[in-house]
Amino acid sequence: MATHAEAADHHHGPPIANQSSRVDSRVLGMLLFIASEVMLFGAFFTAYFFVRVVNGIAWPSEGIELPVFVAGVNTAILVTSSFTVHWALQSIKRDNRAGMQAGLVLTLALGFVFLLTQAREYSRVGFAPSDGAFGTIFYGLTGLHGAHVFVGLMLLTFATIRAFRGHYSAAHHHGVEIPGIYWHFVDVMWIVVYTTIYIL
Amino acid sequence: MSETTTAHSHAPQHSSDEPPRRRHWLLAAGWLRSFWMTGFFFLLGMGIVVGLRALGGYDPALDWEVVIVVGALTMAPLGFLSGIGAFDYWVSYAIGRPTRPEDHSSHGAYSWKDYFKVNTDHKVIGIQYVTTTIFFFLAGGLLALLVRAELARPETNYVDTQTYNELFSVHASLMIFLFIIPAFAGLANFVVPLMLGAPDMAFPRLNALSYWLLPIAGTMLLASFFFPGVGAGWTNYAPLAVDQPFGNVFFSMAVQWAGASSIMTALNFLVTIITMRAPGMTFWRMPLLVWANFTTSLLVVIATPFIAASQFLVLFDRMMHTNFFDPGDGGYVLGYQHIFWFYSHPAVYIMMLPGFGIVSEVISTFSRKPIFGYRLMALSLMAILVLGFSVWAHHMFVSGMAGYLRVPMMVTTLLIAIPTGIKVFSWLATLWEGKLHFSAPMLWALGFVTMFVIGGLSGVMLGAVPIDIHVSDTYFIVAHIHYVLLGGSLFTIFAGIYYWFPKMTGRMYDERLAKLHFWLTLVAFNATFFPMHLIGIQGMPRRVATYEPQFGDWNLFISLSSFVLGASFMIFVYNMIVSWKSGPPAPGNPWRGMTIEWLVSSPPPVFNFDEVPQVVGSPYEYGVKGARHAILNGDRATDVEPVRTP
Numbered sequence: 001m002a003t004h005a006e007a008a009d010h011h012h013g014p015p016i017a018n019q020s021s022r023v024d025s026r027v028l029g030m031l032l033f034i035a036s037e038v039m040l041f042g043a044f045f046t047a048y049f050f051v052r053v054v055n056g057i058a059w060p061s062e063g064i065e066l067p068v069f070v071a072g073v074n075t076a077i078l079v080t081s082s083f084t085v086h087w088a089l090q091s092i093k094r095d096n097r098a099g100m101q102a103g104l105v106l107t108l109a110l111g112f113v114f115l116l117t118q119a120r121e122y123s124r125v126g127f128a129p130s131d132g133a134f135g136t137i138f139y140g141l142t143g144l145h146g147a148h149v150f151v152g153l154m155l156l157t158f159a160t161i162r163a164f165r166g167h168y169s170a171a172h173h174h175g176v177e178i179p180g181i182y183w184h185f186v187d188v189m190w191i192v193v194y195t196t197i198y199i200l
Numbered sequence: 201m202s203e204t205t206t207a208h209s210h211a212p213q214h215s216s217d218e219p220p221r222r223r224h225w226l227l228a229a230g231w232l233r234s235f236w237m238t239g240f241f242f243l244l245g246m247g248i249v250v251g252l253r254a255l256g257g258y259d260p261a262l263d264w265e266v267v268i269v270v271g272a273l274t275m276a277p278l279g280f281l282s283g284i285g286a287f288d289y290w291v292s293y294a295i296g297r298p299t300r301p302e303d304h305s306s307h308g309a310y311s312w313k314d315y316f317k318v319n320t321d322h323k324v325i326g327i328q329y330v331t332t333t334i335f336f337f338l339a340g341g342l343l344a345l346l347v348r349a350e351l352a353r354p355e356t357n358y359v360d361t362q363t364y365n366e367l368f369s370v371h372a373s374l375m376i377f378l379f380i381i382p383a384f385a386g387l388a389n390f391v392v393p394l395m396l397g398a399p400d401m402a403f404p405r406l407n408a409l410s411y412w413l414l415p416i417a418g419t420m421l422l423a424s425f426f427f428p429g430v431g432a433g434w435t436n437y438a439p440l441a442v443d444q445p446f447g448n449v450f451f452s453m454a455v456q457w458a459g460a461s462s463i464m465t466a467l468n469f470l471v472t473i474i475t476m477r478a479p480g481m482t483f484w485r486m487p488l489l490v491w492a493n494f495t496t497s498l499l500v501v502i503a504t505p506f507i508a509a510s511q512f513l514v515l516f517d518r519m520m521h522t523n524f525f526d527p528g529d530g531g532y533v534l535g536y537q538h539i540f541w542f543y544s545h546p547a548v549y550i551m552m553l554p555g556f557g558i559v560s561e562v563i564s565t566f567s568r569k570p571i572f573g574y575r576l577m578a579l580s581l582m583a584i585l586v587l588g589f590s591v592w593a594h595h596m597f598v599s600g601m602a603g604y605l606r607v608p609m610m611v612t613t614l615l616i617a618i619p620t621g622i623k624v625f626s627w628l629a630t631l632w633e634g635k636l637h638f639s640a641p642m643l644w645a646l647g648f649v650t651m652f653v654i655g656g657l658s659g660v661m662l663g664a665v666p667i668d669i670h671v672s673d674t675y676f677i678v679a680h681i682h683y684v685l686l687g688g689s690l691f692t693i694f695a696g697i698y699y700w701f702p703k704m705t706g707r708m709y710d711e712r713l714a715k716l717h718f719w720l721t722l723v724a725f726n727a728t729f730f731p732m733h734l735i736g737i738q739g740m741p742r743r744v745a746t747y748e749p750q751f752g753d754w755n756l757f758i759s760l761s762s763f764v765l766g767a768s769f770m771i772f773v774y775n776m777i778v779s780w781k782s783g784p785p786a787p788g789n790p791w792r793g794m795t796i797e798w799l800v801s802s803p804p805p806v807f808n809f810d811e812v813p814q815v816v817g818s819p820y821e822y823g824v825k826g827a828r829h830a831i832l833n834g835d836r837a838t839d840v841e842p843v844r845t846p
Contacts, residue, residue, distance in 0.1 A: 013304065014399035014807035020477035025402045028474060032467045036501045043509030043539050047524050050532035057530045130521035133530025140513075140522065158294040165296035 030178045034185045037148070041189060044144050048196065051133045061134040067121055068198045074117045075194050078149075081110035082187040085156070085180045088163075095170040097163070104160040104176070107183065111153045118146055138197060145186070145193050152186045155179035229318065234283025241279025245271030265446055268427075269519060273453040277416040285318045286409045307404075308806035318412065320404035322393050323804060325411050327704055329386025330697065332411075333379045334776075336418045338769070340374035343367050345766050352759040354749045364745035365431030370421055372434035373451060376551065377458040378418045380689045384554035385410075385465045387696045388493045390704055392469060394797035394804060395487050397478025397813040397830065402471040406464050413461035417454040424450035433743060435544070438525040438536040442517045449518065452511040459508045462550075466500035469493050478796070478830065480815030485829075487795045487819040488577055492557025495581040499546045499553070499588065506543035510536060534601055541592035549588045551685060553581055555692030556623055559645045562695050563627050565793045566642035567634025570820040573626045580619035587616045597665055598672045606665050613663035620656060624649060635823075639791070640714035644695035647722050651687025655680060658733065673743070676736025682729045694718075694772070701779070702786030706803040709779040713771055720768035727761035794829040795819050 021028070052059055060066055088103025122139075129139040159179050162168065168175055227233060246267045254261040281287060285306075293299050309315055309324045319325060347367050350358050359367065393401055401407045424430040429447025432440045441448050473494050477486070486494075513524040514536070523529040525536045564571040571577060593601060593609040627649055636642070658680040661667045671677065694717075701709050731754045736742075740751045747755065789798040796813055797804070813830040821827030 015809050015811050017398050017400075017476045018479050018812050019475060020479075020481065021475040023475065025471050025475045029403060029467055029471050032470055032501055036463055036467070036505050039502055040505035040509055043506045043542075046539055046542075047509075047513060047532070047535055050535040050538070051524075051530060055530060055532050129516070130523070133523045133526075133532075136516075136522040136524055136531065140516065140524070158296075161294065161296040167296065167298075 024174065026174050026178055027181070030181050034182065037185065038189075041141075041144065041192075044141055045196070048137050048141060051137050055133065057133050059134060060138075061127070061132055064125075064127060064134070066138075066198050067125070070117065070121065071194060071198050074114055074121075075190065077110050077117070078114050078187050078190050081107045081114070082184050084110065085183050089173065089176050089180050092163075092168050092173045092176055093170055097168075100168065100176060101160070101163050104156060104163055108153065108156055108160060111149060111156065111183075115146060115149055115153070118142065118149075141193050141197055145190055148186050148189065152179070152183045155182055229283070229285025229288055231284065231316070233285075234280045237279040237283035238276045239279070241282070242271045242276040244279075245275030248275075265449075266519065268446075269449050269453065269515070273420065273449065277413075277457065280416065281409070281412055284412060286405075286412050288318075289405055304807075306408075318408050320400070320408050321806065322389050322401045322404065322407060323704070323808075325407050326386050326388075326390025328411050329382055329389055329414070330704075332414055332418075333383040333386060334773075336374050336378035337383070338773070339418075339422060340371050340379060341766055341769065343371035343374070345762060347371060348759040348762040350745055351747070351755050353756070354747050354752050356745050359745070361745045362428060362431055365433075365743070366425065366428060368743060369430045369433050369436075369451070370424060373421050373430070373454070374418065375685070376434060376547070377455060378414065378421065380551045380685065380693070381462055381547075382414055382458075383693050384493075384496070384551070384689075385462065387558070387693070387700065388469065388489070388554060389465070391700060391797055392490055392493055393472060393476070394703075394800065394808055395490055395795050396473065396476055396481060397796050397809065397815065398472060398476040399807050399809060399812075401468050402476055403468050407468055410461045410464035410468070413457045413464075417458035417461070420450050420454035420457070424454075435540060436511070436514065437540075438514050438517060439527075439533065441514050442525070449515060452515045455511045456508055459504045462500050463504050466497035466504075469497040470501065473497075478813050478815050480830070484575065484578075485815055485818055486578075487557075488560035488571065488574070488581075489554075489557035489795075491578045491581055492553045492555075492560075495585045496550055496553045499550050499585055503543045503546040503550070503589070506539055507547070510539045510543070513539070534596070534599060537596050537599055537601075538592070541595045542589075545592040545595065546588045548684070549584055551689050553584065555648070555689050555696075556581065558692045558696040558699070559627065559648055561793075561795070562641045562645040562699050563630050563649075564820045564822060565699075565791050566637045566639060566645070567631050568637070568822045569630055569634040570818070570822055570824070571626065572629035572632075573622070574818065574820065576622055577626050580622045583619040584616060587612055587619070591616065594663055594668070597668045610663055610665050614660060617656065617660055617663075624653060624656075639698075640709070640711060640718060641695045641699035641791075643715065643718045644691050644698065647718065648688060648691035648695065651683055651691060651722075651725070655683030655688055658683065671736055673741055674736040675732040675740045675742055678742050679729050679732035679736055682725075682732075686729070687725060694721075697776075699791070700797075701776070702790045703797055703802050703804070705780045705783075706786055706801075707779055707783035708786045708790065709783060710775050713775040717768060717771040717775065720771065721765065724761050724765035724768055728758055728765050731758055794821065794827075796830045799830060799832050 051057060084103050084106040086103075088100045088107065091097075091099025091103055125138075127135045127138075129135050129143075156179050159176050162175055223229075225232065226236070249263070249266050249270050250261050253263065253266070282291075289299065304320070306317070306319055307321045309319065309321065309327075315324060315328055315331075319328070346359070347364070350356070350364055350367070356364075389401070389407065393399070421430070424447050427445075427447030427450060429445035429449070430436075430451040432444050432448065432451075436448070436451055441451075473486075473490060513522075516522040517524055517526065517531075523531040525531050525533055527533040560571055560577060590612040591609055593605050594613045597606055597609075638646075658676070662671070662677070662680055698709060698714055701707075735751050735754050738751070740747055786802040788801050790802075791798070796815075799813065800808060809832065811832070813832050815830045816828050817830075818827075819829045821829070
């Protein structure tokens with residue numbers, strides 16, 4: 001069986017690939033991933049559209065009051081965390097390691113508070129996912145978003161660990177920038193979810 | 201990440217600052233570790249389920265159905281992937297260890313055993329993809345033969361009706377999610393970086409991961425026979441799917457794994473094509489195979505999340521008793537079909553566009569003529585991409601959906617025939633007055649054009665609402681889908697495999713066996729599927745194990761033909777195995793092709809090129825004196841003046 005190695009001198013590295021675009025490949029990869037994430041949310045919003053607009057069910061169901069104010073505060077928390085992660089990125093771009101570390105830790109803390117508040121809301125909101133189409137859509141969309149917050153927090157945790165172990169510099173800050181882009185996406189998505197579920 | 205782009209070490213790779221750490225044999229990445237980690241992660245998932253259920257006061261705390269979904273179908277595969285070593289680099293990145301992005305220790309195959317390890321070389325991954333998908337193709341084909349055995353006589357013969365439903369459901373799922381889509385991804389994985397003049401894909405480790413998700417998805421689908429329930433067709437319509445036995449979750453979860461695999465690969469292709477083209481390779485100089493994979497990858501990234509969502513929602517409706525599709529409690533029963541077909545219609549182009557690319561390469565090379573209407577060929581791919589998102593409800597003409605959706609969807613469906621027709625006529629014009637060489641890849645390509653036109657014509661018929669209403673859910677549909685997917689996609693996959701077999705393995709296949717394979721498949725294929733048009737129009741319903749005796753003769757004939765069709769693939773398997781082992785060595789450029797993959801040796805060197813090639817012209821200037829597509833470093837001295845063609 002012929003293998004690729006036979007024809008190869010294996011004490012040899014690959015040639016430098018040509019850079020045919022000004023966009024960084026890692027940033028582009030994250031943007032495309034976010035595009036597919038937007039479509040995932042799109043599918044859940046399609047279900048929302050069918051239930052709320054086409055079927056026209058009562059929103060929220062009778063006898064249920066959504067905690068619009070608490071969720072609004074939670075929204076403010078998440079929006080703030082977008083600014084702190086941006087601060088972390090700007091700091092490391094200026095080689096300010098302490099600023100980067102503080103920004104990342106603050107972002108993690110704010111994201112964690114957001115998730116806890118959401119969990120607390122679940123336990124007190126008074127209905128379950130199986131309680132009619134309203135409960136289904138409410139838990140479906142907020143739960144999908146919560147899962148994304150969780151993933152974003154994981155990515156930020158890895159960045160934070162590396163930030164405290166001496167990685168990243170003004171020249172190499174993609175490890176902070178790329179989780180940051182994802183975090184902004186999670187943030188913007190929450191504003192859409194909050195508006196459609198709680199306010200409208 | 202794009203490590204390979206920054207790596208430029210001409211020193212021996214194992215002499216970097218840190219010697220590779222020797223791990224205990226139970227902890228070293230490989231099959232042994234994946235074995236115990238699969239079990240360990242299953243127990244972990246089981247612990248999470250039992251713990252959370254006990255905490256939340258659910259009764260019983262140990263619910264086996266939940267344990268299977270979380271433990272066996274979610275956590276155990278993650279354990280397998282961790283064990284085999286797919287996550288090693290990212291784990292050491294995540295815990296803050298210094299990483300060596302230029303580490304190529306898992307690159308290239310030095311013995312057959314390396315094909316069973318996590319490998320970051322796009323050529324090895326391509327071969328892993330193709331062989332794995334052919335395995336699932338044979339498994340899916342066997343299921344089809346069981347279906348035909350059952351249908352040979354009108355009454356139930358060998359299997360009960362639920363088993364029959366599972367046979368055709370798993371057959372279709374395997375063929376679509378584990379064969380056609382990933383087989384194209386595998387061929388492209390091997391060829392696209394070479395065609396671009398890139399040393400590898402943009403994200404080699406992501407590439408490896410996306411391969412290793414496939415065996416997981418395939419195993420789940422096959423294992424579903426031990427947990428009955430995948431009996432709602434490959435479309436898995438809710439609420440029917442929710443009422444199936446518990447095993448239906450195996451379909452829902454297998455689709456998640458296969459879908460994740462295709463999204464990762466597509467993302468990788470897009471980034472590779474955008475950022476790693478060789479100097480001089482503008483978009484209008486890319487081979488059409490690259491164009492085809494570019495558009496396909498866009499489709500995958502945009503559309504696949506919808507099938508992921510549709511299966512999540514079915515899973516929630518079953519496991520958490522939500523009401524997404526339950527009309528009794530405010531859910532929207534047609535919602536599933538809309539969400540599903542918003543993926544699955546574009547998915548038929550995901551299963552066809554890469555084949556268009558392969559056929560464009562093959563027809564141009566074997567006609568010794570430039571492809572006719574190159575730019576229009578590329579633009580028609582884009583047109584299919586855009587139109588493909590506007591036609592999904594033509595699968596739902598009889599579903600009871602809003603009536604006003606019918607005519608617009610019919611119009612857009614028929615519009616798609618225009619870009620597709622442009623492609624067919626361009627191939628014909630390429631053949632016109634060409635110097636045709638009827639080697640096996642060319643035969644498959646010509647067979648494809650012929651069969652695909654038949655499938656396309658029945659597609660135009662089905663796109664018209666009145667005809668569709670008459671033949672919905674009959675064998676006419678079965679005939680149509682097999683003419684476009686078997687006569688279409690499968691024929692292009694064979695064209696691609698025969699075309700690049702010398703490049704992939706460094707050996708030539710047996711041409712006589714390849715031609716025998718082609719003719720036998722072509723005849724048996726038409727004998728199997730053409731009569732289905734007739735019995736379909738007469739009203740024989742699909743997806744039912746029994747039928748009216750009046751269809752008995754045709755069905756017996758179809759079943760017998762299908763066994764010949766099945767046997768014809770054995771010639772292929774034999775030819776591939778024997779030729780790979782002991783075929784005559786292949787020259788670097790057996791077909792006198794112009795694209796870059798033919799400028800390197802067969803098989804290509806482990807890093808593809810010593811130096812990135814320089815692209816100087818169009819990829820299809822066959823028959824134009826002195827025309828070159830690209831020049832490699834060694835050629836510079838004897839370089840001929842690049843010729844610009846009108």
